Amino acid sequence: MNIDDLIAIDVHTHAEEPCCGPRDDGYDEFQAGMARYFNNPAGAEGMLPTVQDTAAYYRERKIGCVIFPVDAERETGFRRYENEEVAAIAADNADIMIPFASIDPAKGKAGAREARRLVRDFGVRGFKFHPTMQGFFPNDRMAYPLYEAIAEEGAVTLFHTGQTGVGAGMRGGMGMRLKYSNPMHLDDVAVDFPDMPIILAHPSFPWQEEALSVATHKPNVYIDMSGWSPKYFPPVLVQYANTLLKHKMLFGSDWPAITPDRWLSDFDKIAIRDEVRPLILKDNARTLLKL
Incomplete structure (x- = not known):
């Protein structure tokens, strides 16, 4: 990956379609609900990009991307897409892709062993957690064996925070409980794993100020600005991003769910200082990921 040739690094992209084999049963209804929430037709059956499609899209735009699946099969019943398959395709597209993985922390010691193997044998650079989809509080000690493995391997963690489009508008929210994704739960994790980088994903509605508080207080906590069009960013988020x-x-x-074309176009129109834009778009990720 030639970082100097890239215009940006997108730290939050999903491997939504299976690399091998058909979609899981029930997945179409879930994706249709996501498409309605984000006003994005990509969620219709057969229209989501594969990992290889994603690589081609990002390469055309000269944008690097961090890509990951989400292991939520215990809570949702949807079969997870194999971390190894996503990492292997990312390795074939290493000029543009950085592989993260996802492991349900309820897998305990087995999950910790998997994390070590993925870092050592598959070049995985980080791990994605979705507390609402995975049904756990991030500061639950149940998750600590997995965090210990990740921290010892020098990998990054990325946690969904705030409200989610997953299950939005569906009966009972598809069983998704928003309480798990309050970013304040990550404050404990940042204390207990002070050398493990933690990314709080998304503007953390309705807990935006909690996220900003944790990120300003804990040196190892970062915020990614994904999941929202920048034109909807709360003013306090823009204020802290600038300062x-x-x-x-x-x-x-x-x-x-949101394309970088749309995100970058709207980002151009908000009041981010000129000297800060390159930090957000590429330089901060380059430093954090040690690229």
Whole structure:
């Protein structure tokens, strides 16, 4: 990956379609609900990009991307997409892709062993957690064996925070409980794992100020600005991005729910200082990921 040739690094892209084999049963209804929430037709059956499609899209735009699946099979019943398959395709597209993985922390010691193997044998650079989809509080000690493995391997963690489009508008929210994704739960994790980088994903509605508080207080906590069009960013997020957290804010789109084309176009129109824009779009990620 030639970082100097890239215009940006997107730290939040999803491997939504299976690399091998058909979609899981029930997945179409879930994706249709996501498409309605984000006003994005990509969620219709057969229209989501594969990992290889994603690589081609990002390469055309000269944008690097962090890509990951989400292991939520215990809570949702949807079969997870294999971390190894996503990492292998990312390795074939290493000029543009950085592989993260996802492991349900309820897998305990087995999950910790998997994390070590993925870092050592597959070049995985970080791990994605979605507390609402995975049904756990991030500061639950149940998750600590997995965090210990990740921290010891020198990898990054990325946690969904705030409200989610997953299950939005569906009966009972598809069983998704928003309480798990309050970013304040990550404050404990940042204390207990002070050398493990933690990315709080998304503007953390309705807990935006909690997220900003944790990120300003804990040196190892960052914020990615994915999942929302920048034109909807709350003023306090823009204020901190321009000042106290200018070295800790990261560009993320939430592909394919939101495309980088849309995100970057709207980002051009908000009041981010000229000297801060390159930090958010590329430089901060380059430093954090040691690229």
